[in-house]
Amino acid sequence: MITAERKPFDEILELVGDKKKVLVAGCDTCVAICLTGGEKEAEILASELRIKAGQDGRAVEVEHTAAIRQCEWEYLDMIAEKVEAADVVLSMACGIGIQSMAEKFSPKIVVPAVNTNMLGMPQEHAVWLERCGACGECVIGETAGICPVVRCSKSLMNGPCGGSHDGLCEVTGPDKEEIECAWALIWERLNAQGREELMFINRPPKNWSKSSSGGPRKMVREEAKPV
Amino acid sequence: MTATEYKAGSNLEKVLSTGTFAVTGECGPPKGADVTVIEEKAKLLKGYVDAVNITDNQTAVVRVCSMASGYTAQQNGVEAIMQMTCRDRNRLAMQADILGASTLGIKNVLCLTGDHLSFGNHPEARGVHDLDAINLIKMYKDMRDEKKFQCGEEMTVAPPLYIGCAENPFADPFELRALRLKKKIEAGADFVQTQCIFNVPKFKKWMEEVRALGLHKEIKILAGITPMKGVGGARYMQKFVPGIDVPQDIVDRMAVPEKGAPQQAEGKKIAVEMIKEFTEIEGVAGVHIMAIEWEIAVPEIVEAAGLMPRPAVA
Numbered sequence: 001m002i003t004a005e006r007k008p009f010d011e012i013l014e015l016v017g018d019k020k021k022v023l024v025a026g027c028d029t030c031v032a033i034c035l036t037g038g039e040k041e042a043e044i045l046a047s048e049l050r051i052k053a054g055q056d057g058r059a060v061e062v063e064h065t066a067a068i069r070q071c072e073w074e075y076l077d078m079i080a081e082k083v084e085a086a087d088v089v090l091s092m093a094c095g096i097g098i099q100s101m102a103e104k105f106s107p108k109i110v111v112p113a114v115n116t117n118m119l120g121m122p123q124e125h126a127v128w129l130e131r132c133g134a135c136g137e138c139v140i141g142e143t144a145g146i147c148p149v150v151r152c153s154k155s156l157m158n159g160p161c162g163g164s165h166d167g168l169c170e171v172t173g174p175d176k177e178e179i180e181c182a183w184a185l186i187w188e189r190l191n192a193q194g195r196e197e198l199m200f201i202n203r204p205p206k207n208w209s210k211s212s213s214g215g216p217r218k219m220v221r222e223e224a225k226p227v
Numbered sequence: 228m229t230a231t232e233y234k235a236g237s238n239l240e241k242v243l244s245t246g247t248f249a250v251t252g253e254c255g256p257p258k259g260a261d262v263t264v265i266e267e268k269a270k271l272l273k274g275y276v277d278a279v280n281i282t283d284n285q286t287a288v289v290r291v292c293s294m295a296s297g298y299t300a301q302q303n304g305v306e307a308i309m310q311m312t313c314r315d316r317n318r319l320a321m322q323a324d325i326l327g328a329s330t331l332g333i334k335n336v337l338c339l340t341g342d343h344l345s346f347g348n349h350p351e352a353r354g355v356h357d358l359d360a361i362n363l364i365k366m367y368k369d370m371r372d373e374k375k376f377q378c379g380e381e382m383t384v385a386p387p388l389y390i391g392c393a394e395n396p397f398a399d400p401f402e403l404r405a406l407r408l409k410k411k412i413e414a415g416a417d418f419v420q421t422q423c424i425f426n427v428p429k430f431k432k433w434m435e436e437v438r439a440l441g442l443h444k445e446i447k448i449l450a451g452i453t454p455m456k457g458v459g460g461a462r463y464m465q466k467f468v469p470g471i472d473v474p475q476d477i478v479d480r481m482a483v484p485e486k487g488a489p490q491q492a493e494g495k496k497i498a499v500e501m502i503k504e505f506t507e508i509e510g511v512a513g514v515h516i517m518a519i520e521w522e523i524a525v526p527e528i529v530e531a532a533g534l535m536p537r538p539a540v541a
Binding site: 153154156166171187199204208 | 340342365366377395410470
């Protein structure tokens with residue numbers, strides 16, 4: 001799933017600026033599941049903005065709503081009336097939802113209330129781990145179902161590097177949390193699968209033109225287009 | 228061996244090909260547009276090493292580039308081993324830089340993944356990692372031997388290169404470390420310099436695995452040495468430097484003499500003892516002395532280890 005984190009409140013206030021009618025728009029799909037931008041979180045942010053405006057003695061109208069999916073046109077139609085009435089929309093959807101909203105209602109000002117951060121897996125309640133870089137050319141068939149592109153800090157195709165120790169990466173996360181060495185995990189699972197030989201292939205350089213390095217990507221499924 | 232049979236004809240390649248126990252050193256370029264630092268370090272090492280590594284933004288901290296510093300070292304009488312990391316350049320830049328280095332007379336290159344950006348002074352930078360070190364070795368080998376760019380296109384003049392890599396016998400999983408060296412040999416590495424060694428028994432165990440795979444016959448292995456300046460540094464490396472294994476007995480030994488000159492003397496003594504031990508290990512072709520910001524200690528260590536004079540090869 002796509003995960004996102006709410007932006008710091010001060011940054012949200014700056015993005016809203018001096019607009020008088022604010023709509024906080026949640027999305028009830030990925031960002032709701034990761035407890036960041038669903039209807040409930042939109043309602044909380046709207047309350048915070050009203051309280052802050054009250055404290056500052058500013059007359060601001062703050063509404064909230066949520067689309068089932070902000071990334072699809074038909075669900076945006078369902079919240080169109082509220083959007084049209086606002087001076088600014090503070091979207092709590094992922095980057096895709098925010099842009100869909102901005103495009104659909106252009107030139108309405110739509111600003112993000114969240115930072116979209118990864119394609120992650122919920123490891124346990126309230127914990128998500130990055131699992132996919134959407135690189136456009138999946139290699140995990142050879143790497144025991146573990147992605148070296150995003151799970152190795154250096155995206156090695158031929159790991160592990162000399163910084164792997166006790167199953168951990170030499171890099172620690174922003175809060176000094178430990179990161180598992182992807183290539184130690186790959187080695188362990190290839191062994192369990194009886195496919196150790198895959199560790200000793202010299203994998204060629206990755207074709208990054210399939211990723212965002214090749215420019216913005218577009219996918220068309222001709223066979224699925226309406227006749 | 229005639230000159231035409233050499234891959235690059237560098238001094239390092241010639242020394243290693245004669246079977247002489249080789250000595251390489253290491254110089255870190257300065258954090259500023261100052262040519263005198265490398266000039267002075269090169270003068271200290273001249274005649275005591277067969278070639279010197281010029282680090283490439285080591286520990287992800289910006290410094291004078293390894294190409295310019297390598298050129299300066301060579302102008303001052305020491306052959307350069309230009310380090311090249313995958314962290315800061317994509318495949319275009321790594322090919323352009325090696326062609327440029329070659330036109331400046333640099334013949335040795337060390338292919339590295341590079342320390343992660345989070346350790347350095349620009350942690351907000353975008354890490355490149357277009358290729359990994361094994362891809363890089365293969366790319367340079369194909370440039371040299373096939374006269375081809377990574378994309379397959381032919382180039383006008385191939386760069387004569389002696390291609391090196393690094394390996395860390397102390398990283399995990401241990402059983403992969405010799406096998407990963409094998410991958411680097413298959414990719415095209417001619418020589419390898421190891422991570423600095425303090426745990427000699429573990430290094431010997433790694434060498435046993437290397438010999439069991441016959442790798443010592445396919446690649447020149449230079450054992451890494453870092454002389455310790457004091458017990459503080461030894462403790463720091465033991466606790467905080469990833470990938471370095473400093474056994475407690477080494478730290479204890481460094482703690483016995485008084486701080487300052489006596490501890491420095493002990494550090495040099497340990498280095499000399501280790502070098503002598505390495506000369507006895509089958510398959511070790513030389514030593515790589517990384518005297519970090521302590522280049523002045525190198526001549527004394529090389530001398531005391533009985534490795535002088537360095538061979539003059541034509």
